[in-house]
Amino acid sequence: MHPPRRAALGLLPLLLLLLLLPPPAPGAANKPTPCQRCRGLVDKFNQGMVDTANKNFGGGNTAWEEKTLSKYEFSEIRLLEILEGLCESSDFECNQMLEAQEEHLEAWWLQLKNEYPDLFEWFCVKTLKVCCLPGTYGPDCLECQGGSQRPCSGNGHCSGDGSRQGDGSCRCHVGYQGALCADCMDGYFSSLRNETHSFCTVRTGLSHSYTPRRLCLSDIGHAWIHGWSTHPQPGYSSRVWTEYAFSPACDESCKTCSGPTNRDCGECEVGWVLEEDACVDVDECAAETPPCSAAQFCKNVNGSYTCEECDSSCVGCTGEGPGNCKECIPGYARELGQCADVDECSLAAKACVRKNENCYNTPGSYVCVCPDGFEETEDACVPPAEAEVTEEESPTQPPAHEDL
Numbered sequence: 001m002h003p004p005r006r007a008a009l010g011l012l013p014l015l016l017l018l019l020l021l022p023p024p025a026p027g028a029a030n031k032p033t034p035c036q037r038c039r040g041l042v043d044k045f046n047q048g049m050v051d052t053a054n055k056n057f058g059g060g061n062t063a064w065e066e067k068t069l070s071k072y073e074f075s076e077i078r079l080l081e082i083l084e085g086l087c088e089s090s091d092f093e094c095n096q097m098l099e100a101q102e103e104h105l106e107a108w109w110l111q112l113k114n115e116y117p118d119l120f121e122w123f124c125v126k127t128l129k130v131c132c133l134p135g136t137y138g139p140d141c142l143e144c145q146g147g148s149q150r151p152c153s154g155n156g157h158c159s160g161d162g163s164r165q166g167d168g169s170c171r172c173h174v175g176y177q178g179a180l181c182a183d184c185m186d187g188y189f190s191s192l193r194n195e196t197h198s199f200c201t202v203r204t205g206l207s208h209s210y211t212p213r214r215l216c217l218s219d220i221g222h223a224w225i226h227g228w229s230t231h232p233q234p235g236y237s238s239r240v241w242t243e244y245a246f247s248p249a250c251d252e253s254c255k256t257c258s259g260p261t262n263r264d265c266g267e268c269e270v271g272w273v274l275e276e277d278a279c280v281d282v283d284e285c286a287a288e289t290p291p292c293s294a295a296q297f298c299k300n301v302n303g304s305y306t307c308e309e310c311d312s313s314c315v316g317c318t319g320e321g322p323g324n325c326k327e328c329i330p331g332y333a334r335e336l337g338q339c340a341d342v343d344e345c346s347l348a349a350k351a352c353v354r355k356n357e358n359c360y361n362t363p364g365s366y367v368c369v370c371p372d373g374f375e376e377t378e379d380a381c382v383p384p385a386e387a388e389v390t391e392e393e394s395p396t397q398p399p400a401h402e403d404l
Contacts, residue, residue: 035131035163038124048082137166146180156181175200187250253279271303313339331364355380
C-alpha cells in the first residue's frame with residue numbers, strides 16, 4: 001500500500017538526521033569522581049617523592065649547595081621536579097586540577113608536611129573535602145554501618161566507603177545477609193561468631209564427635225579450621241584437639257545441603273526440582289503455557305528464565321534474531337531463511353507513480369520524493385517553470401453567484 005505522501009516526506013529528513021548524529025563519547029559513563037581524581041593526583045605525587053628520594057642538586061659542590069640552599073630533600077627544586085612529572089601532557093583533567101591546586105601542594109610541602117605527613121588525608125579529606133577516610137562515607141564522613149574499623153563486619157562493602165557519596169549501607173558478600181552482614185544466608189552456617197567477627201560456611205564433616213566449646217580460628221584462608229574441645233566424660237579435664245573441615249558453599253541448586261554437589265541437597269532451591277536423588281533445573285520455557293508474551297521468546301537459565309524481545313522484523317518468534325521469526329512484519333519477507341526488508345523501489349510494479357518522482361527504500365517501507373528543484377503537483381513532479389505555466393493556463397473561476 002502506498003504510504004501517505006506527507007508522512008513519507010517527513011520521514012526522510014528524520015532518517016538523515018539520525019545518520020548524521022555523532023556517536024556517544026566513549027567512557028562518558030566512567031568519568032572519575034572528584035575523589036578518584038584527587039587520590040590519583042596524590043598517588044602520583046607520592047610516586048614522585050619515591051623517584052626523587054636519592055637525588056641531589058646535581059651541581060659540582062653538593063655539600064655547599066645543601067648548606068647554602070637548604071637540603072635538596074626539602075627544597076623547592078625537588079618540589080618542582082615532582083610537580084613537573086605529575087601529569088601527562090594529554091591528561092587534561094589532571095593538568096586542570098594541578099593548576100587549580102598547586103598552591104595547596106606547595107603549602108603542604110614547605111610548611112605542613114611534618115604536621116600532616118599523610119598527604120591524602122590533608123589534601124583530599126580535610127582541605128578539598130572530596131574524599132573521606134576509609135570506613136566513612138557521605139558529605140559529613142560518617143561511620144559506615146558496623147563502624148569504621150570493620151565496616152559491614154568485614155563481610156561486605158559499605159556504600160560510599162572513602163568518598164563523599166553513598167548512604168553507608170552494607171552490600172554483603174556471598175553467604176552473608178543482614179544490615180551488618182553478620183548473618184548467614186540459606187545454605188551457610190556460622191562457623192565462628194563473637195563481638196567483632198562472623199564467619200559463614202558449610203560444614204561437610206568432622207573428625208570427632210565431641211561438642212566444641214571454643215573455636216580458635218588459625219587461618220580463614222585455608223580449608224581447615226582448628227579448635228579445642230572438652231572431653232565429654234565427667235571428671236576428665238584434658239583437652240582434645242579437634243578438626244573441622246569446611247567447604248565454601250552449597251551447590252546453587254540446593255537450599256540446604258550436606259555436601260558440595262546437587263546430589264547432596266537437603267532441599268532444592270526455587271527453580272530446581274528433585275529428580276533421581278538430585279536437584280535439577282526446571283525448564284520453565286518448556287511449559288505448556290509459555291511464560292512470555294507473544295512479542296517475546298523464553299530463555300531458560302539456571303533456576304529461572306528470562307523473556308527476551310523478538311527481533312523488530314518478527315511477528316512472534318522462537319528465538320533471537322530475524323531467523324527465528326514465526327512471521328514477518330509488513331514490509332519484510334522471508335529471504336534465505338530469515339525476515340529481510342523488501343525493497344519496494346526495485347519491484348516491477350512501481351511504488352512511486354508520479355512523473356519524475358524518486359523512490360527511496362526505508363526499513364519496512366519506502367518514501368516518494370520529488371527531485372531537488374522540482375515542484376510537487378497531484379500527478380507529477382515538474383520544474384518550476386512548467387509549474388507556473390500550468391497555473392496560468394488554468395481556467396479562471398467564475399465569480400460566486402449572489403442573489404439580488
